[in-house]
Amino acid sequence: MPAGTVSPIDLCLDQLARSSRVVVDDMRMSELLVALEEVPDPRARRGRRYRLPSLIAVALCAVAAGARSFYAIADWAAAAPQKVLQRRGIRFRVPRP
Structure with missing residues (x-):
């Protein structure tokens, strides 16, 4: 039986996807x-490749979700749905460290 994820990032993304305040957000x-x-x-x-405001917005979201390093921020960005990244200004590939 595969181990389940223990990442709070996945939980935050699920909650974000179910949020009814998307328009306000x-x-x-x-x-x-x-x-x-x-x-x-x-x-x-x-x-x-990316505008600085978009990179900072992605980093802020990742830190709010619990990321505490550059690699954790990159992991959050890689796991985030494309729709979430697009709202932060990332339209194409996910930024890597």
Whole structure:
């Protein structure tokens, strides 16, 4: 018998998917992304694949779900449904560390 997952990330994603406040959450997420636009991006223009506000939003969601390292944030992003990532501004491939 395979072992079940013990990750709180899966539970948070399930709860997020069942949330009836998606419209309100989308409005708040868009407000957050607009606010994060004010953060200066220290990266060189060449080689950027993701907008900084989207990366920060994904990281914030992962940390809120219990991630405590860069690898845990990457695991959260890899496990997140594409729909969840799209709401945070990630349209294509999932960012990797």
